[in-house]
Amino acid sequence: MNFENLKPQVISILSEEHVERDVKLKNLCQFLSDNVDYYNWVGFYFANQDNRTLHLxxxxxxxxxxxxxxxxxxxxxxxxxxxANFVVPDVSAQDNYIACSFTVKSEIVVPLFVDGVNIGQIDIDSHVIDPFTEADERFLEFVNEQVAKLF
Structure with a gap:
């Protein structure tokens, strides 16, 4: 997978004028799902630091x-x-895993920082065992750096 080719479109989606932030994020999720064949569920969770909870x-x-x-x-x-990033090559081998679906085989979660504070994360599930590489991590860090500009 050549993630470099996807970066300009990520920037374009997130910089669209007159589009609400949540719509941009949904469009970004759809773009990632459509363009990386093993990204089967793509979403964001945002932190409520007071309650120590994440919200979809x-x-x-x-x-x-x-x-x-x-x-x-x-x-x-x-x-x-x-x-810190968390890559789970095989969710069945993970003790503290919340099962979403029997079709999910692996997961990657990359934190989203704004001004040094973890405000949330991008979460990606795959129906394939062990598809995520360091290239995925670097790309999703780039994605989150772009998303952070919306906050």
Whole structure:
């Protein structure tokens, strides 16, 4: 996968004028899902630091019951506390995993920072075991750097 080719379109989607932030984020999720064949669920969670919970934002993919996730719970909740990327090659081998669907085989979560504060994350599920590489991490860090400009 050549992520460099996707970067200009990411910037274009996020810089559209007269488009609300959540619509831009939903369009970005759709773009990522459409252009990376193993990105089967793409969405954002945003942190409520007071309640120490994550709240589901724009996403594309199967419906999820996980609209609120406590810090520390599941992969997303762990990233909210660690402030570090988390790549799960095989979700069945992960103890603190919140199952969304039996079709999900792997997951990557990359925190979203604004002014040094972790305000949320991009979460991607795949129906493939172990598809995520360091290139995915670097690309999603780039995506989040662009998203951060919206806040």
């Amino acid at each position: 934002g724009p996403y594309v993919g199967a419906e999820t019951d996980h609209t609120v996730i406590p810090f520390g719970k599941g992969i997303c909740g762990q990233v909210a506390e660690s402030n």
